[in-house]
Amino acid sequence: MNAKANKNQVTSIEPAYYQAITEAIRKEAVQILKDETVVGVVGYLPGRRKGTASPALVTTVEEAEKLIFSPACVNNLSVYLTKAKKGVLKQGKVGIVAKGCDMRALAGLMTESQLQREDLFIIGVVCPGVYGFGVERTGTLTEANIARKCRECTVHMPEGSDVAAGTHTELADLTPEEAEEMARIEAMPQAERWAFWKEHFSRCIRCMACRQVCPFCYCEQCLCDKNRPQAVESSPRPAGNMAWHLVRAMHLAGRCGGCAECERVCPMDIPLNLLNRRMAQELKELYDFEAGLTPVEKGPLNEYKENDDQSFIK
Amino acid sequence: MHAEHIKHDFEPKIVAFVCTWCTYAGADLAGTSRMQYPSNVRVLKFPCTGRIDPVFILRAFQKGADGVLVSGCHPGDCHYMAGNFHARRRFAAFRALLSFVGVDLNRLQFSWVSAAEGGKWVDVVTELTERVRTMGPMPEFKELEHEEQWSTFAGASVDKSTVLNSPELKEAYDSIG
Numbered sequence: 244m245n246a247k248a249n250k251n252q253v254t255s256i257e258p259a260y261y262q263a264i265t266e267a268i269r270k271e272a273v274q275i276l277k278d279e280t281v282v283g284v285v286g287y288l289p290g291r292r293k294g295t296a297s298p299a300l301v302t303t304v305e306e307a308e309k310l311i312f313s314p315a316c317v318n319n320l321s322v323y324l325t326k327a328k329k330g331v332l333k334q335g336k337v338g339i340v341a342k343g344c345d346m347r348a349l350a351g352l353m354t355e356s357q358l359q360r361e362d363l364f365i366i367g368v369v370c371p372g373v374y375g376f377g378v379e380r381t382g383t384l385t386e387a388n389i390a391r392k393c394r395e396c397t398v399h400m401p402e403g404s405d406v407a408a409g410t411h412t413e414l415a416d417l418t419p420e421e422a423e424e425m426a427r428i429e430a431m432p433q434a435e436r437w438a439f440w441k442e443h444f445s446r447c448i449r450c451m452a453c454r455q456v457c458p459f460c461y462c463e464q465c466l467c468d469k470n471r472p473q474a475v476e477s478s479p480r481p482a483g484n485m486a487w488h489l490v491r492a493m494h495l496a497g498r499c500g501g502c503a504e505c506e507r508v509c510p511m512d513i514p515l516n517l518l519n520r521r522m523a524q525e526l527k528e529l530y531d532f533e534a535g536l537t538p539v540e541k542g543p544l545n546e547y548k549e550n551d552d553q554s555f556i557k
Numbered sequence: 558m559h560a561e562h563i564k565h566d567f568e569p570k571i572v573a574f575v576c577t578w579c580t581y582a583g584a585d586l587a588g589t590s591r592m593q594y595p596s597n598v599r600v601l602k603f604p605c606t607g608r609i610d611p612v613f614i615l616r617a618f619q620k621g622a623d624g625v626l627v628s629g630c631h632p633g634d635c636h637y638m639a640g641n642f643h644a645r646r647r648f649a650a651f652r653a654l655l656s657f658v659g660v661d662l663n664r665l666q667f668s669w670v671s672a673a674e675g676g677k678w679v680d681v682v683t684e685l686t687e688r689v690r691t692m693g694p695m696p697e698f699k700e701l702e703h704e705e706q707w708s709t710f711a712g713a714s715v716d717k718s719t720v721l722n723s724p725e726l727k728e729a730y731d732s733i734g
């Protein structure tokens with residue numbers, strides 16, 4: 244791996260590249276823990292099985308020296324700040340390792356006043372990509388095992404982070420699978436689109452993993468858990484599933500950062516990110532909004548302009 | 558002035574979600590002015606179009622509506638200043654989502670009807686009712702309500718139509734309801 248500052252297109256990304264990021268993260272994490280800039284760092288530790296990584300909150304220098312970054316670091320850690328480890332923010336500033344797509348979630352959460360920039364020390368990763376689901380984890384990232392979302396990534400550079408680890412390197416000539424799939428669905432006749440989604444949604448077992456993993460699904464009580472009155476049937480039946488998926492897509496519209504975590508954790512392989520992307524595309528077309536790396540005043544569905552399009556209204 | 562009552566083969570169910578300040582008053586005006594409009598429409602009153610959650614629309618379709626109308630104050634006339642502006646964006650997004658999953662948007666109408674526009678209310682409701690009438694019943698969501706998903710292996714080559722519809726299961730299921 245060379246250390247050229249401008250972007251560098253390659254056909255495979257070797258373990259050495261990730262090793263260099265790992266070193267940089269460790270150095271930074273150790274430093275900010277030592278000088279007490281932060282009370283802890285949310286990052287990745289090696290998983291118990293080879294080729295895996297697991298999210299962790301490290302609070303000591305010894306632990307920080309074990310932090311890693313590899314293509315197995317798929318998780319979007321920002322979820323640890325709004326949900327699982329929410330309490331940690333109260334104790335002081337927190338460091339967090341963030342890839343570009345994770346930083347979009349952090350920015351969105353700042354927009355929604357769930358996080359404050361000054362409470363975070365963001366260790367950005369100049370991320371070339373992570374593993375897709377069910378692929379061979381060889382240590383080297385190639386076109387064959389890269390995640391679908393990474394094929395169309397526009398945020399390899401984590402701009403706006405406090406420090407950035409890595410040099411800009413990305414895989415060359417990736418086909419935009421998701422965009423192609425979206426175009427394919429759009430081109431279907433309406434009845435076929437319905438059949439396509441009906442089949443997908445009918446498989447949903449309502450495990451709610453997609454909600455639990457989403458940094459933006461931080462509601463104390465989810466609409467879909469309410470039963471008085473019940474808005475969405477809670478058992479995994481076709482009717483409730485359809486409603487759940489439409490509600491989920493609507494609730495994330497204009498907020499979703501596109502980390503595709505919901506799709507990754509879905510045990511039933513439901514292509515949730517296609518819905519997210521379709522909504523993002525619509526909000527871009529209508530209101531010129533795109534989830535970015537920096538917070539904005541208000542999300543697109545929380546603001547309005549007097550001259551917004553109303554051609555569909557009589 | 559009684560319009561002749563025409564008998565149709567299909568009477569669509571239309572659910573109208575309206576805001577109390579403008580459209581409800583407009584519909585009221587149509588009534589007190591003795592204007593005729595299809596009795597297919599069931600009016601549900603809300604404080605504001607901003608209070609009308611997309612999930613209400615889904616629910617209406619699930620429970621048997623063939624068409625849905627959402628109507629409120631004209632932009633700038635919202636009793637709460639900006640409720641209808643927010644609703645406008647939300648429903649624009651929701652339409653895109655429905656279309657993406659394959660719902661015919663002709664069954665869903667949005668309109669601004671002020672308290673003085675009894676005539677417009679009649680037009681909007683009549684047009685939607687007649688449009689939906691020619692489209693026929695909306696089966697998609699209703700069918701889902703009556704479907705069960707008996708577990709099958711994902712991707713297994715089981716013929717779902719037999720798995721889902723064995724006479725025994727069907728009988729058992731029907732006897733529940």
Ligand code: SF4
Pocket residue numbers: 342343344345370371372373390392393394396397398399
């Ligand atoms: S989408 Fe971009 S930033 Fe996110 S994991 Fe993939 S390559 Fe990295």
Ligand code: SF4
Pocket residue numbers: 446447448449450451452453454505508509510511512513
């Ligand atoms: S993770 Fe998948 S199966 Fe579970 S609730 Fe979400 S969509 Fe359904």
Ligand code: SF4
Pocket residue numbers: 454459460461462464465466467490491494495
């Ligand atoms: S699905 Fe909606 S209500 Fe439920 S947690 Fe997510 S954003 Fe909140």
Ligand code: SF4
Pocket residue numbers: 348453456457458459460495498499500501502503504505506516519
């Ligand atoms: S909806 Fe999915 S892709 Fe979007 S932020 Fe949530 S987990 Fe990430």
